[in-house]
Amino acid sequence: MHPTDHSSAPYDRLYQDLARTLRRELAEGRYPVGSRLPAERELATQFGVSRPTVREAIIALEVQGLVEVRVGSGAYVLRLPGKADVPGFDISAIELTEARMLFEGEAAALAATQISDDEIAEIERLVHEIARENQDPKGSVQADHAFHLAIARATRNKAVLEAVERLWMLRSNSPEAALLHAKARTANIKPVVDEHTAVLEALRRRDPEAARTAMRAHLSAVLESLLFATEDKAAATRRRSASAKRERPSRATA
Amino acid sequence: MHPTDHSSAPYDRLYQDLARTLRRELAEGRYPVGSRLPAERELATQFGVSRPTVREAIIALEVQGLVEVRVGSGAYVLRLPGKADVPGFDISAIELTEARMLFEGEAAALAATQISDDEIAEIERLVHEIARENQDPKGSVQADHAFHLAIARATRNKAVLEAVERLWMLRSNSPEAALLHAKARTANIKPVVDEHTAVLEALRRRDPEAARTAMRAHLSAVLESLLFATEDKAAATRRRSASAKRERPSRATA
DNA sequence: AACCGAAGATTGGTAAGACCGATGCACCCG
DNA sequence: CGGGTGCATCGGTCTTACCAATCTTCGGTT
Numbered sequence: 001m002h003p004t005d006h007s008s009a010p011y012d013r014l015y016q017d018l019a020r021t022l023r024r025e026l027a028e029g030r031y032p033v034g035s036r037l038p039a040e041r042e043l044a045t046q047f048g049v050s051r052p053t054v055r056e057a058i059i060a061l062e063v064q065g066l067v068e069v070r071v072g073s074g075a076y077v078l079r080l081p082g083k084a085d086v087p088g089f090d091i092s093a094i095e096l097t098e099a100r101m102l103f104e105g106e107a108a109a110l111a112a113t114q115i116s117d118d119e120i121a122e123i124e125r126l127v128h129e130i131a132r133e134n135q136d137p138k139g140s141v142q143a144d145h146a147f148h149l150a151i152a153r154a155t156r157n158k159a160v161l162e163a164v165e166r167l168w169m170l171r172s173n174s175p176e177a178a179l180l181h182a183k184a185r186t187a188n189i190k191p192v193v194d195e196h197t198a199v200l201e202a203l204r205r206r207d208p209e210a211a212r213t214a215m216r217a218h219l220s221a222v223l224e225s226l227l228f229a230t231e232d233k234a235a236a237t238r239r240r241s242a243s244a245k246r247e248r249p250s251r252a253t254a
Numbered sequence: 255m256h257p258t259d260h261s262s263a264p265y266d267r268l269y270q271d272l273a274r275t276l277r278r279e280l281a282e283g284r285y286p287v288g289s290r291l292p293a294e295r296e297l298a299t300q301f302g303v304s305r306p307t308v309r310e311a312i313i314a315l316e317v318q319g320l321v322e323v324r325v326g327s328g329a330y331v332l333r334l335p336g337k338a339d340v341p342g343f344d345i346s347a348i349e350l351t352e353a354r355m356l357f358e359g360e361a362a363a364l365a366a367t368q369i370s371d372d373e374i375a376e377i378e379r380l381v382h383e384i385a386r387e388n389q390d391p392k393g394s395v396q397a398d399h400a401f402h403l404a405i406a407r408a409t410r411n412k413a414v415l416e417a418v419e420r421l422w423m424l425r426s427n428s429p430e431a432a433l434l435h436a437k438a439r440t441a442n443i444k445p446v447v448d449e450h451t452a453v454l455e456a457l458r459r460r461d462p463e464a465a466r467t468a469m470r471a472h473l474s475a476v477l478e479s480l481l482f483a484t485e486d487k488a489a490a491t492r493r494r495s496a497s498a499k500r501e502r503p504s505r506a507t508a
Numbered sequence: 509a510a511c512c513g514a515a516g517a518t519t520g521g522t523a524a525g526a527c528c529g530a531t532g533c534a535c536c537c538g
Numbered sequence: 539c540g541g542g543t544g545c546a547t548c549g550g551t552c553t554t555a556c557c558a559a560t561c562t563t564c565g566g567t568t
Contacts, residue, residue, distance in 0.1 A: 015313065052306050082403065098414075099411055102363075103357050158349055163420065166336075
């Protein structure tokens with residue numbers, strides 16, 4: 001069973017099929033950046049579909065930021081599709097947590113310089129709520145979410161907030177991530193509470209370095225739990241050595 | 255007339271207009287998560303447009319992950335639009351660049367431990383392309399985009415790539431950001447090239463600390479240009495003092 | 509010969525109508 | 539009362555047509 005298996009995928013609409021095909025052709029370099037796609041009517045006859053269908057596919061690419069449509073001229077390639085553009089992109093819980101460690105660490109540091117007393121009080125309340133995990137597991141998870149979002153909000157930077165929000169959203173989309181995360185949390189409750197408290201204390205002291213360190217430590221601990229819970233030993237060792245800041249033994253350069 | 259003004263859309267296509275309207279209505283809570291949007295034919299008569307236009311708008315929402323279309327049933331709300339989904343996003347170029355400074359600095363550091371020789375060669379090519387700004391301004395901007403994306407991809411972390419890609423997409427949506435960025439770049443070309451080269455050299459040495467410092471320095475310079483170009487003196491001084499307080503002594507080396 | 513502008517060809521934008529298959533619900537039969 | 543069936547509804551796609559913006563070409567003007 002694929003982890004990306006939605007409850008329903010019986011219907012492959014033509015526009016999705018065509019959009020996928022076009023994305024693949026873009027990735028293969030058939031249409032370089034800046035070049036023009038064939039005319040809608042041409043694509044229609046070429047793929048044996050009607051023009052409205054072609055338009056729907058092109059609009060899908062346009063919304064993704066892959067092409068730019070110029071009236072009376074054509075559809076021009078803006079950028080080539082990345083890994084995240086192809087359907088079936090699955091971000092593992094490990095990758096996600098690693099990214100959160102990097103980004104939210106910085107967010108916490110910035111928040112330490114911008115946070116208000118009210119926001120500190122709010123975060124303190126959330127930490128207490130998180131601590132009640134055994135009594136209200138569901139509420140604790142929500143409080144955890146609110147905790148991280150509150151810190152992102154305290155940066156006073158909407159772009160940071162958006163990015164953190166986005167990463168959390170990706171987590172919730174992955175059943176694997178949710179499962180592993182829950183498993184990792186229940187393994188040891190007290191350390192998790194201590195980690196959150198450490199972040200809170202750093203914010204209270206307006207200490208950016210301490211806030212970053214505490215947040216990274218927290219998410220690093222989550223990451224370790226994930227690695228432990230994952231059977232994939234190869235990936236685990238690879239990631240572990242990478243985070244140890246050791247030089248790679250790959251081909252040397254000048 | 256608008257001489258040489260093909261920067262953006264002088265033509266607001268109906269589907270974009272309708273998609274914007276629907277997004278706003280979603281944000282206002284008119285259609286809660288899980289609810290069904292009106293039928294396509296109904297929306298068509300309601301907004302005085304044809305059904306293909308309605309379909310294009312709905313497909314735009316679908317690609318954005320806001321709704322899910324079920325054949326024979328209707329379009330159902332999957333999630334509400336976030337701050338960045340509404341066209342009235344109010345993320346300023348300054349906020350965006352600040353966030354990129356924080357995040358892409360970390361991305362560069364991680365990339366330094368993971369990057370391959372091929373990717374280094376590719377990035378080197380892009381740096382050379384960026385340097386040809388005076389000859390091909392358009393291509394230089396694209397190369398700049400590719401430069402930052404290549405580094406994110408070199409992290410081997412899809413979540414990092416996704417986040418960096420997302421931030422860039424937000425930039426391209428903001429006319430203000432694009433204008434200011436272009437203005438800031440043209441102000442001084444050579445330093446920008448040097449900054450990119452510094453990042454490249456750090457990556458070539460697989461030095462995470464240097465990569466982070468170089469990337470932060472680059473985006474910090476862009477940020478300074480933006481602050482200079484902005485008339486809002488108040489915001490400028492506020493941000494400047496904030497960034498002065500959160501230097502990282504342990505890692506950043508002048 | 510170089511320049512410029514107007515007309516035709518090309519391309520995307522939108523509309524209207526039609527038919528099909530999938531869905532869902534109410535009604536009717538057993 | 540329960541289950542099966544049929545019709546109304548909805549999205550998926552096609553066809554045709556016309557408009558608007560753009561590009562190309564060519565002919566006339568300087």
